Amino acid sequence: MRQTPFRIALLVIAILAISLFHYFTPLHLHHIHDIFQRLYYLPIILAALWFGLRGGVGTALAVSIVYAPHILFQWGGQLTVEMEKYLEILLYNVVGFLTGLLAQRERERRVELQRVAEGLEESYRKLQQQSERIIAVEEQLRRAERLSTLGEMAAVLAHEIRNPLGSIRGTAEILRDDYPAGNPKHEFIEIQIRETERLNRVVEDFLRMARPQQSEKKRCSLREELETIVTLTAGSARGAGIELVLEPIEGELPLMGDGEKIRQAFLNILINALQATSAGGRVVITARRTDGRATISFGDSGAGIPGNVLARMFEPFFTTKADGTGLGLAVTKKIIEAHGGTLEVESAPGQGTTVILTLALLPEGT
Ligand SMILES: Nc1ncnc2c1ncn2[C@@H]1O[C@H](COP(=O)(O)OP(=O)(O)OP(=O)(O)O)[C@@H](O)[C@H]1O
Ligand SMILES: [Mg+2]
Incomplete structure (x- = not known):
């Protein structure tokens, strides 16, 4: 030109x-x-x-x-x-x-x-992107397959562990009567019972995740479930010097679902938030209705999540905690998705974390 x-x-x-x-x-x-x-x-x-x-x-x-x-x-x-x-x-x-x-x-x-x-160049680029995606998906699939066989084996194992665990706990409880408080062995028995309980919880969690049980869907109120979990954790939050706030919720936020499971999912998220927050910090829960869906957020002023953890935190058994099982969020995700909901995490190291859920609601007053 x-x-x-x-x-x-x-x-x-x-x-x-x-x-x-x-x-x-x-x-x-x-x-x-x-x-x-x-x-x-x-x-x-x-x-x-x-x-x-x-x-x-x-x-x-x-x-x-x-x-x-x-x-x-x-x-x-x-x-x-x-x-x-x-x-x-x-x-x-x-x-x-x-x-x-x-x-x-x-x-x-x-x-x-x-x-x-x-045009050819463009198609070539797209093709290349697509094949990269296919490779990535195949890799995921391979991992999922590996995980699912592992998972099946582990589910059998978990089941086998549960019964002897019951016996251990039962006998420990009997022994506790022989070593009442004040006895030097009492402490050991207490540890035994506590640890079997913990093991039992892990196994229960795991089985719950491995077996998609038929859940009973009923009308339940998100507001009630949120109030319940806040009541459940208020004591330990106070003990840890954390301000736990449930912002006022408008309406019942009713939905069709398994209230118990939803409560479990909320609780897993809230416990994570409390665990991540140190004394003097805040955990704030909000819930509101937008276009027939509830948006629930759990914001904490904790340490935030680094990118490498963010990418893996929903994987079963992924944990950064010494005593964590790494099943909390995996179970939570499964529950929320079974209810047609979505789950996302916004976080930056040093800036705290917000977990945001959405769930389909019934009309208010039904
Ligand atoms: N609010 C949060 N702030 C910082 N890190 C978090 C938060 N929530 C989850 N994480 C990270 O995600 C990991 C996985 O969480 P998840 O709840 O699945 O397992 P866990 O809490 O480690 O173990 P469990 O819940 O079984 O006791 C945690 O170990 C932690 O590193
Ligand atoms: Mg957890």
Whole structure:
């Protein structure tokens, strides 16, 4: 584009220069006139190549106009005598038209080809992205398969562990009667009972996750469930010096679901938030209705979650806690998704964490 003015100037100069020499060449030097007459093809063809049909025809016309006075006034302009010169003018225009047309077609084809090439490149890029995605999904699938066989085995194992665990706990409780408080062995028995309880909880959690039990869906109130979990944890929050706030909720926020499970899911999130927050910090729960869905958020002023943990925190058994099972969020996610809900986590290290859930609601008052 930038060379357009330069090219036009070159064409104008060429035509003017040829004409100047042409007009000032004495008439008896026929052969020199013949040469100049042919030289006009140069700017015409150049213009056709550079500017296509318009360039070719335009330049041929310009040459015709510049050349005509020479024939008319210097040569006398008689049609029969100067026939060859008139034909030359006709030829200028034919050549300008044809070369212009050809050049234009050529250029159009080039543009077309370029477009095709760009399209191909785009398709290639998409294909590459897609195959990368396929590879990633395959990898996930392989991992899921591995996890699911592992999971099945572990579920059997968990089941087998549960019964002896019951016996251990039972006998420990009997022994406790023999070593009442104050006895030096009492403490050991207490530890035994506490640890079996913990183990039992892990196994229960795990089984709950591994076996999708039929859950009973009833009308329940999100507000009630949230109030319940806040009541349940208020004591330990106070003990840890954390301010636990449930912001006022408008309406019941009723939904169709398994209230017990939903409470369990909320509790897992809230316990994580409390565990992540140190004394003097805050955990705030909000819930509101928007377009038939509830949005519930659990915000904490804890340490936040680094990217590598964020990417894995929903994986079963992923934990950063010494005594964690890593099942809390995996179970939670499963419960929320079984209720057609969504779950996302916003967090930045040092800025706390907010877990946001959405769940479909029933109309208020039903
Ligand atoms: N609010 C939070 N702030 C910071 N980290 C969190 C938060 N919630 C979850 N995490 C991180 O996600 C990990 C997984 O959480 P999850 O609840 O699944 O397991 P857990 O809390 O470690 O163990 P469990 O819940 O079984 O006791 C946690 O170990 C923790 O690192
Ligand atoms: Mg947890």
